[in-house]
Amino acid sequence: MADFKEFGDKACNFAKNVADKANDAVEIQKIKAKIRETRHDIDDIYNSIGRSIYNRYKEDVVVDAEFMYACNNIDEKYDEIAELNDKIDIIKGCMRCSNCQSPVSPGDAYCSKCGAPV
Numbered sequence: 001m002a003d004f005k006e007f008g009d010k011a012c013n014f015a016k017n018v019a020d021k022a023n024d025a026v027e028i029q030k031i032k033a034k035i036r037e038t039r040h041d042i043d044d045i046y047n048s049i050g051r052s053i054y055n056r057y058k059e060d061v062v063v064d065a066e067f068m069y070a071c072n073n074i075d076e077k078y079d080e081i082a083e084l085n086d087k088i089d090i091i092k093g094c095m096r097c098s099n100c101q102s103p104v105s106p107g108d109a110y111c112s113k114c115g116a117p118v
């Protein structure tokens with residue numbers, strides 16, 4: 001009888017441990033999700049610091065030399081995006097003014113924004 005009770009207690013402990021482990025796993029997943037969220041918040045803050053340095057660079061405010069390379073690199077990336085958008089415009093059959101980059105319609109003789117010949 002004692003053996004059976006002992007077995008029963010062990011089975012109970014085992015069942016409790018499985019339930020506890022499941023609860024622990026759920027709790028750990030919640031905490032990990034909160035850690036990911038907090039890391040994302042930190043990344044947003046880093047991003048904001050970077051943007052404020054880049055904005056200073058664009059406003060010709062002196063930035064540390066160590067940031068100049070990164071700011072130049074960002075400018076190059078914006079240029080790449082502009083070139084890629086131009087490719088999309090060409091595929092779509094859109095044209096842009098060579099002077100001010102405003103969209104112009106095929107057949108326009110002059111840019112409606114700056115007046116440059118198309």
Ligand SMILES: [Zn+2]
Pocket residue numbers: 097098099100101102111112113114115116
């Ligand atoms: Zn124009």
